[in-house]
Amino acid sequence: MSIQHDTIRKPSAVANGFDPLRWRRDFPILRQRVHGKPLVYLDNAATAQKPQMVIAAVSDYYQRFNSNVHRGVHQLSELATEAYEGARDKLRGFINAASVKEMVFVRGATEAINLVAQSYGRSRFQPGDEIILSEMEHHSNIVPWQLLREQTGAILKVIPINDAGELEPGAYEQLFTARTRLVALAHVSTALGTINPVKAMVAHAHTHGVPVLLDGAQAVPHLPVDVRALDCDFYAFSGHKMFGPTGIGVLYAKEALLRDMPPWQGGGDMIRVVRFDQTLYNDLPYKFEAGTPDIAAAIGLGAAVSYLEAVGMTAVEAYERELLAYATRCLQAVRGLRLVGTARDKAGVLSFVMEGIHPHDLGTIVDQEGVAIRTGHHCAMPVMERFRVPATARASLAFYNTREDIDALVAALEKAHEVFR
Amino acid sequence: MDMKDLYQDVIVDHNRNPRNFRKIAAASRTLEGFNPLCGDKLILYLKLEGERISDLSFEGSGCAISVASASLMTERLKGKTVTEAGQLFARMHGLLTREDAAVEPESLGKLAALAGVREYPSRVKCATLCWHTLKTALEHPENKTVSTE
Numbered sequence: 321m322s323i324q325h326d327t328i329r330k331p332s333a334v335a336n337g338f339d340p341l342r343w344r345r346d347f348p349i350l351r352q353r354v355h356g357k358p359l360v361y362l363d364n365a366a367t368a369q370k371p372q373m374v375i376a377a378v379s380d381y382y383q384r385f386n387s388n389v390h391r392g393v394h395q396l397s398e399l400a401t402e403a404y405e406g407a408r409d410k411l412r413g414f415i416n417a418a419s420v421k422e423m424v425f426v427r428g429a430t431e432a433i434n435l436v437a438q439s440y441g442r443s444r445f446q447p448g449d450e451i452i453l454s455e456m457e458h459h460s461n462i463v464p465w466q467l468l469r470e471q472t473g474a475i476l477k478v479i480p481i482n483d484a485g486e487l488e489p490g491a492y493e494q495l496f497t498a499r500t501r502l503v504a505l506a507h508v509s510t511a512l513g514t515i516n517p518v519k520a521m522v523a524h525a526h527t528h529g530v531p532v533l534l535d536g537a538q539a540v541p542h543l544p545v546d547v548r549a550l551d552c553d554f555y556a557f558s559g560h561k562m563f564g565p566t567g568i569g570v571l572y573a574k575e576a577l578l579r580d581m582p583p584w585q586g587g588g589d590m591i592r593v594v595r596f597d598q599t600l601y602n603d604l605p606y607k608f609e610a611g612t613p614d615i616a617a618a619i620g621l622g623a624a625v626s627y628l629e630a631v632g633m634t635a636v637e638a639y640e641r642e643l644l645a646y647a648t649r650c651l652q653a654v655r656g657l658r659l660v661g662t663a664r665d666k667a668g669v670l671s672f673v674m675e676g677i678h679p680h681d682l683g684t685i686v687d688q689e690g691v692a693i694r695t696g697h698h699c700a701m702p703v704m705e706r707f708r709v710p711a712t713a714r715a716s717l718a719f720y721n722t723r724e725d726i727d728a729l730v731a732a733l734e735k736a737h738e739v740f741r
Numbered sequence: 742m743d744m745k746d747l748y749q750d751v752i753v754d755h756n757r758n759p760r761n762f763r764k765i766a767a768a769s770r771t772l773e774g775f776n777p778l779c780g781d782k783l784i785l786y787l788k789l790e791g792e793r794i795s796d797l798s799f800e801g802s803g804c805a806i807s808v809a810s811a812s813l814m815t816e817r818l819k820g821k822t823v824t825e826a827g828q829l830f831a832r833m834h835g836l837l838t839r840e841d842a843a844v845e846p847e848s849l850g851k852l853a854a855l856a857g858v859r860e861y862p863s864r865v866k867c868a869t870l871c872w873h874t875l876k877t878a879l880e881h882p883e884n885k886t887v888s889t890e
Binding site: 688695735739 | 744745747748753756757778779780781782802803804805806861863864867
């Protein structure tokens with residue numbers, strides 16, 4: 321596929337003084353044509369595009385100061401360490417964590433959740449201990465707990481969801497027993513867009529003395545997140561969904577919890593002294609960072625944070641809310657289309673099915689019009705089962721999307737009707 | 742690429758009105774085919790009388806390509822022998838995956854309508870799901886499910 325630059329775009333309606341076109345220019349990939357049509361990228365929940373600033377930060381690291389971190393006394397290693405640790409501190413500020421000791425670099429939200437399961441869960445859960453999850457979780461917040469269930473005999477309890485895709489009111493509180501040890505919950509649902517009332521849910525769990533892990537992969541790119549205001553115990557998120565590189569993410573955890581948790585992987589960088597009879601582990605957060613990390617990706621993610629701070633997360637949230645309302649109105653007007661996930665409090669995810677046209681066929685047809693959406697189960701098979709659909713089509717928004725993008729999606733869906741007429 | 746090259750009239754018709762879309766109560770073989778990537782699922786029913794496939798049908802849900810492929814397959818193979826079914830599998834597989842350039846789409850009659858998937862690598866498995874299910878049902882009657890992954 322050749323890349324042609326699409327220089328002329330119609331100005332979009334400017335909402336709340338937020339101009340998506342101003343920011344969109346920073347994303348080189350969005351200037352291309354796909355199948356001869358301007359690219360309309362609406363698969364942001366799968367992964368978001370990268371601004372030039374992030375691409376430059378990664379490239380700059382490799383061109384100017386590629387070297388290992390926390391190792392050498394030479395100039396390059398000092399520069400690399402400074403940039404790597406600088407990124408950690410930017411991320412700390414971005415989610416308002418108290419200390420960089422609470423910010424563990426991991427490969428992504430998936431690894432962050434596995435870390436909590438294998439270190440926190442495995443070292444202390446007993447047969448019959450209970451973990452509360454919800455029916456709307458991503459597979460990455462289900463399967464690590466099933467593995468832990470096999471290892472420890474713990475029990476998984478599931479908060480059901482209603483027809484709107486919201487947690488069934490009152491169901492959560494009833495799941496607590498004397499054996500509840502952890503709550504693991506999506507902040508924002510990947511398949512439905514539902515924003516869960518996590519602050520109140522954390523507060524409730526704490527009345528039972530139960531810690532809470534929040535899967536923030538779909539929240540951090542779209543809303544301001546303050547882990548101290550939420551008072552959550554663990555918060556997991558991925559870099560690539562927040563306009564940073566793949567292969568990097570963060571586990572935030574309260575310092576007191578991390579201090580008591582055993583390492584989950586052994587190797588270089590996580591140790592202080594290694595002898596064959598005994599090894600002393602490194603300080604936080606390095607105790608959980610064995611091996612050479614993805615230094616370039618961490619630095620790139622730091623650049624993504626600086627970029628998002630310039631855009632402003634409060635503005636992003638408000639703009640996306642308005643774009644979601646527009647997209648919801650437009651899609652509901654499409655013949656035979658049914659939205660799956662209509663929570664009152666929702667982020668920019670539109671899952672839908674169309675009567676007589678399978679999502680997979682929709683995906684292929686709209687792609688021919690240059691529109692990229694996801695089709696399938698969105699790594700949330702229990703959600704598909706709940707709504708009795710084999711799959712859905714999903715359009716997911718970012719702040720660089722415009723009303724014109726939504727209009728292009730609607731026009732592409734009309735094409736699907738023509739093909740299947 | 743025109744979408745009508747992929748979604749030819751034959752495909753759209755067989756998707757809307759799939760042939761042999763029913764259960765065979767006294768089936769000799771029943772096998773479930775599953776594509777976990779997109780959730781396509783079909784159950785294939787075979788009735789054998791000696792070497793002959795006296796009846797062939799399917800149920801399930803899937804995209805237009807997978808439903809039309811299964812519908813066309815059952816239509817074509819009803820009354821054929823197991824050997825003939827094996828030969829047709831080989832030709833269809835060669836056509837859809839481009840592994841056999843010698844297969845002329847025109848020689849396959851209505852089934853040639855499925856050849857459009859060759860331009861869409863992510864959709865080839867949709868078209869081949871029912872054929873793999875058939876092959877497994879004929880060669881490994883002990884199996885209960887077959888997956889594309």
